[in-house]
Amino acid sequence: MGEPAIRTKGLTKHFGDVVALDGLTLEVQQGEIFGFLGPNGAGKSTTIRLLLSLIRPTAGEAWLMGIPIADVKQAHPHVTYVPGDVALWPQLTGTETLDLLGNISGNVDAAFREELVERLQLDPSKRVRSYSKGNRQKIALVAAFMTRPDVLLLDEPTAGLDPLMEEIFQSLAREATARGQTVFLSSHILDEVEDLCSKVAILREGHLVEVATLDQLQELDTTIFDIQLESEGVLPSFDDVDGVISADANADGVRVTVKGSPAPLLQVLSTLPVRQLRTHTPSLEEIFLSYY
Amino acid sequence: MSAVLRLYARLTRRGVLLLALGIAAYVLVEAISYVQTYPDEASRLRLAEFGDQPAVRMLQGIPHAVETVGGFVAWDGGWFMQSIIGVWAVLTTSRLLRGEEESGRAELVGAGPVPASQVTNAGLLIVLAGCVATGLAAFAAVVIPSGDAIGAALFGMALIGFGAMMAAATAVASQLVATRRHAAGLGAAFLGVAFVLRMIANSADDRLWVGWLSPFGWMDQLRPFGDNNVGVLAVYVVVSAALVGIAIALQARRDLGAALITREGDVRARPLLLKTPIRFAWRLTWGVLLAWAVGTAFYSFFMGSLMKAMGEVLADDPAYEQYMDLLGLTREDVTIGMVAFMSVIVGLVISLYAAWRIGAVRAEESAERAEHLLTRPLTRERWLGGHLVLALLSVVLLVVVNGLATWIGGAITDAGVSAADAVAAVANGLPVILLFGGLAVAMFGLAPRLTIAVPVGGVVVSYILSFIGPALDFPGWLTGISPFYHLALVPVDDYALTQGLVMMGVAFATTALGVVAFHRRDLVGA
Numbered sequence: 001m002g003e004p005a006i007r008t009k010g011l012t013k014h015f016g017d018v019v020a021l022d023g024l025t026l027e028v029q030q031g032e033i034f035g036f037l038g039p040n041g042a043g044k045s046t047t048i049r050l051l052l053s054l055i056r057p058t059a060g061e062a063w064l065m066g067i068p069i070a071d072v073k074q075a076h077p078h079v080t081y082v083p084g085d086v087a088l089w090p091q092l093t094g095t096e097t098l099d100l101l102g103n104i105s106g107n108v109d110a111a112f113r114e115e116l117v118e119r120l121q122l123d124p125s126k127r128v129r130s131y132s133k134g135n136r137q138k139i140a141l142v143a144a145f146m147t148r149p150d151v152l153l154l155d156e157p158t159a160g161l162d163p164l165m166e167e168i169f170q171s172l173a174r175e176a177t178a179r180g181q182t183v184f185l186s187s188h189i190l191d192e193v194e195d196l197c198s199k200v201a202i203l204r205e206g207h208l209v210e211v212a213t214l215d216q217l218q219e220l221d222t223t224i225f226d227i228q229l230e231s232e233g234v235l236p237s238f239d240d241v242d243g244v245i246s247a248d249a250n251a252d253g254v255r256v257t258v259k260g261s262p263a264p265l266l267q268v269l270s271t272l273p274v275r276q277l278r279t280h281t282p283s284l285e286e287i288f289l290s291y292y
Numbered sequence: 293m294s295a296v297l298r299l300y301a302r303l304t305r306r307g308v309l310l311l312a313l314g315i316a317a318y319v320l321v322e323a324i325s326y327v328q329t330y331p332d333e334a335s336r337l338r339l340a341e342f343g344d345q346p347a348v349r350m351l352q353g354i355p356h357a358v359e360t361v362g363g364f365v366a367w368d369g370g371w372f373m374q375s376i377i378g379v380w381a382v383l384t385t386s387r388l389l390r391g392e393e394e395s396g397r398a399e400l401v402g403a404g405p406v407p408a409s410q411v412t413n414a415g416l417l418i419v420l421a422g423c424v425a426t427g428l429a430a431f432a433a434v435v436i437p438s439g440d441a442i443g444a445a446l447f448g449m450a451l452i453g454f455g456a457m458m459a460a461a462t463a464v465a466s467q468l469v470a471t472r473r474h475a476a477g478l479g480a481a482f483l484g485v486a487f488v489l490r491m492i493a494n495s496a497d498d499r500l501w502v503g504w505l506s507p508f509g510w511m512d513q514l515r516p517f518g519d520n521n522v523g524v525l526a527v528y529v530v531v532s533a534a535l536v537g538i539a540i541a542l543q544a545r546r547d548l549g550a551a552l553i554t555r556e557g558d559v560r561a562r563p564l565l566l567k568t569p570i571r572f573a574w575r576l577t578w579g580v581l582l583a584w585a586v587g588t589a590f591y592s593f594f595m596g597s598l599m600k601a602m603g604e605v606l607a608d609d610p611a612y613e614q615y616m617d618l619l620g621l622t623r624e625d626v627t628i629g630m631v632a633f634m635s636v637i638v639g640l641v642i643s644l645y646a647a648w649r650i651g652a653v654r655a656e657e658s659a660e661r662a663e664h665l666l667t668r669p670l671t672r673e674r675w676l677g678g679h680l681v682l683a684l685l686s687v688v689l690l691v692v693v694n695g696l697a698t699w700i701g702g703a704i705t706d707a708g709v710s711a712a713d714a715v716a717a718v719a720n721g722l723p724v725i726l727l728f729g730g731l732a733v734a735m736f737g738l739a740p741r742l743t744i745a746v747p748v749g750g751v752v753v754s755y756i757l758s759f760i761g762p763a764l765d766f767p768g769w770l771t772g773i774s775p776f777y778h779l780a781l782v783p784v785d786d787y788a789l790t791q792g793l794v795m796m797g798v799a800f801a802t803t804a805l806g807v808v809a810f811h812r813r814d815l816v817g818a
Binding site: 049052053054055056072073076077079080081083085087088089090093095096099100101103104105106124125126127129140143 | 394470471559560561562563566567568569572576659660661663664665666667668669670671672812813814815
């Protein structure tokens with residue numbers, strides 16, 4: 001497997017008194033699609049901007065493909081970046097923008113660039129000024145993929161794309177990792193992460209709270225019970241039952257989340273007039289919400 | 293509506309403050325220099341002779357009431373103050389009425405309960421308020437030395453009227469074209485045409501009627517401090533109101549963000565100047581550089597063509613002769629003495645360009661466009677270094693162009709100033725230009741949001757200090773803060789080599805400081 005694509009050690013960033021990122025230690029292996037989750041302000045963009053040396057760490061270290069991030073000349077040939085809100089030069093056309101960015105990156109495969117433009121249905125002959133947010137994002141995506149970099153750092157790259165283009169983005173990301181490239185995807189679109197990512201990190205208020213594969217997260221012996229009672233039944237409080245971590249009443253009945261053995265809950269249920277009982281493993285969204 | 297007004301007031305208040313203070317300072321400098329240079333009645337009356345000098349008439353107008361302080365200020369500086377307030381009105385109006393739409397920010401306002409025509413009204417009201425503040429500042433600055441409240445009031449109102457007129461014209465332009473750049477360009481073109489029309493009007497007595505076609509000409513008709521033709525004020529009001537009416541009618545015919553003249557559709561890609569970051573920086577800047585070169589060369593050419601005439605009138609003036617003695621000038625030196633004086637002003641303008649040029653680098657950063665370059669294999673030092681090389685070459689180009697323009701202006705009026713002397717005179721300002729450029733780079737590294745404000749403030753304050761310091765007998769150390777004060781009168785005297793080298797050393801040090809600070813800091817948005 002070799003060198004990790006991304007490695008950070010105690011990476012920390014303060015903005016004045018605000019701690020945006022606190023001691024992030026993380027490894028992302030080559031060939032992974034790595035999901036980076038967290039609500040707004042959790043430190044996702046801060047992490048990516050640190051990795052790209054757009055901002056300087058308060059403490060800690062990081063490497064891209066084994067190269068210290070501060071060594072821009074050596075590290076940046078390995079990476080590309082797509083920001084969530086793409087600002088470009090309004091007076092250039094799409095083609096001119098791609099030419100410029102390609103010239104500065106070097107190593108552009110012209111045929112692949114054409115293919116990307118075609119697949120993302122981008123019309124590069126217009127001036128950037130007349131592009132919508134989604135079209136500007138497509139330019140940034142083409143520019144990021146066209147050099148076939150080792151690492152793609154994507155900061156909510158699909159916020160302006162329609163579902164069809166989202167689909168195409170996902171296949172581009174999968175093809176890239178099939179070639180051994182690494183995709184670091186910061187997102188709060190959980191479906192996208194669930195469909196795409198093999199491994200996920202969850203960030204909260206600058207702290208890393210979980211790193212796991214999606215399978216591991218879903219197997220974290222958490223089970224969700226959706227319970228409906230017959231009309232004469234009165235719902236008891238489940239809060240003091242062993243293993244129950246949450247119980248929320250909803251229109252049809254109650255949703256109870258259990259960690260560990262469900263036996264104590266089943267014992268309580270056996271005394272109640274249960275009409276329907278469904279269980280499932282939690283979706284990423286449910287896991288995500290359980291962390292906040 | 294009031295929320296929009298508050299927003300626009302916030303966006304413009306700093307610019308208004310600078311404008312009003314700048315105009316007031318300019319009026320004071322004019323008044324002080326008048327009292328110093330023309331201390332007695334006889335020398336003041338002689339100023340009327342400039343009415344026979346075509347070049348002076350075309351630039352400054354026919355002298356009226358120049359035996360009074362106020363009349364002199366209006367004649368000598370009126371055209372320039374009108375230009376400043378006009379440029380401000382064009383830039384601010386195009387920003388509020390078109391820039392906000394272009395950036396998409398207007399959609400946030402447009403989605404609220406405020407109709408589009410009211411947003412336009414709010415923008416124009418704010419610009420008008422800025423003009424009124426500036427007019428009041430000019431009134432306050434001129435009423436004290438002149439003691440003529442009516443003249444001062446008319447002068448202030450003429451400035452307000454001129455600014456309002458330019459704002460109204462730019463409001464129409466903002467409906468016609470889709471980008472702020474183009475709207476400001478149309479406004480500036482209108483300003484230029486107005487100025488040329490007034491020059492034509494003042495070139496001969498039988499063409500004076502042409503002046504009514506130009507807002508610049510209206511002040512000539514108003515004659516504050518002299519005839520005080522109050523009725524002329526109605527022209528400003530009627531024409532501005534008509535233009536605002538047209539702007540609002542045009543706005544009703546278009547969508548938000550759209551324009552009446554569009555050139556959408558496919559554009560052929562021009563692969564020019566996209567190969568390296570430095571070449572790309574040239575691509576972004578050459579249009580603006582060209583505009584600065586043409587604008588300043590125009591000014592230098594005119595000043596060049598005025599040198600001889602002004603020199604001759606002044607040389608006959610005994611009071612002025614004393615002043616020249618003080619500076620170590622002889623009668624033969626008077627024309628090249630004028631070159632030396634005027635070149636300092638050109639140096640000031642090029643210093644502003646240098647600050648603006650570094651500000652353009654900051655704009656690339658604050659708009660987050662620089663990130664596309666700096667996340668690629670390009671170090672911050674190389675990116676900034678490329679822009680610094682570009683700024684240096686641009687400044688040298690402007691110096692040479694202005695030197696040659698001065699020379700050509702002098703040559704066609706037989707001023708007898710060589711091209712080498714003219715270029716040397718403008719080049720004399722280079723250490724000062726580099727000093728303020730270096731200050732801009734230091735601010736870019738240390739406090740990026742002040743990249744333009746600090747050096748521009750520095751340029752204006754230092755120039756005024758170098759002027760009023762000696763006149764008001766300030767202590768030497770205070771006047772000596774101004775780098776302008778340390779410039780020799782080239783080409784009459786030799787370069788002040790030591791002072792020049794010190795200034796360039798400081799410029800180099802602050803530039804290095806700025807580069808190092810930029811390397812260490814975070815990129816920051818607007």
